[in-house]
Amino acid sequence: MSNPRSTAAIGGxxxxxxxxxxxxxxxxxxxxxxxxxxxxxxxxxxxxxxxxIGSGLVMGLLAGMVGAVDAMGDSRVRALGKLQWHAAGNAIVLVIELYSFWLRYNYGAGEVFPQGLYLSTAAVALLGVTGWLGGELVYRHRVAVQSESEQTVERAVEGRPADERPRSVP
Known part of the structure; x- marks a missing residue:
């Protein structure tokens, strides 16, 4: 049986x-x-x-949208309880950082300390948890990781030997 697949992919x-x-x-x-x-x-x-923070918000929204496409594309991914915690935690991080951005943009450097520092601390701490959960999805549940049988088929389609190992660059 193959691993849960990523539906938002370019060239696999x-x-x-x-x-x-x-x-x-x-x-x-x-x-x-x-x-x-x-x-x-x-x-x-x-x-x-x-x-x-502004750049992180833009990239975080993009990553979240692509992650949502992946979650909707394979029911096995949606069935993983860690996915909901991962997604919800990252949504909370984006809300915290959006509020932090709003404070800083509207009130200037004076809002960096202490409110901005508190918000950044909370966001980074939560990122540690959600990053761990994302790693669990990939490394324990094999989400978006090709199985050996899928790699063998891919090599056959490309005309490479089934037992070919990746070559290191000299």
């Missing part, structure tokens, strides 16, 4: 794992900028955090 490669690192990196970097602002009071750090 799932899109969701391609997008996910961006909001994670942007939100963690915004948290670090908030810490730097707290320590230095430098306006650069509050401005950088605003841009990082």
């Amino acid at each position: 490669h799932p899109i969701h794992p391609l997008l996910v690192p961006f909001p994670i990196a942007f939100f963690i970097a915004a948290f670090l900028c908030d810490l730097a602002y707290w320590r230095t009071g430098g306006a650069f750090w509050s401005e950088a955090a605003l841009w990082l």
Whole structure:
């Protein structure tokens, strides 16, 4: 039996794992900028955090939409309880960061400390949990991971030997 498939894919490669690192990196970097602002009071750090949060929101929405397409495309994925926790937790992260962005945009650097720092801390902590759950979906439940039989068929279609191993680049 094959593993649960990713329906949002390009050339057999799932899109969701391609997008996910961006909001994670942007939100963690915004948290670090908030810490730097707290320590230095430098306006650069509050401005950088605003841009990082905005970028994280855009990429997070894209990753969420693609993840929703994947969830709707395979009933085996939807049946996994961890998926609902993963999706709901990430939706909460986006709401927290949207509120943080709104505060910063409307009230300026003065909102970075302490409210912005509290919001960034909560978002990054929750990202740790939802990231773990996403890893569980891939590594334990094999969501969007090709089974060996699927890889064998793919190699046959491409005219490669069934037992061919990936080659390392010299």
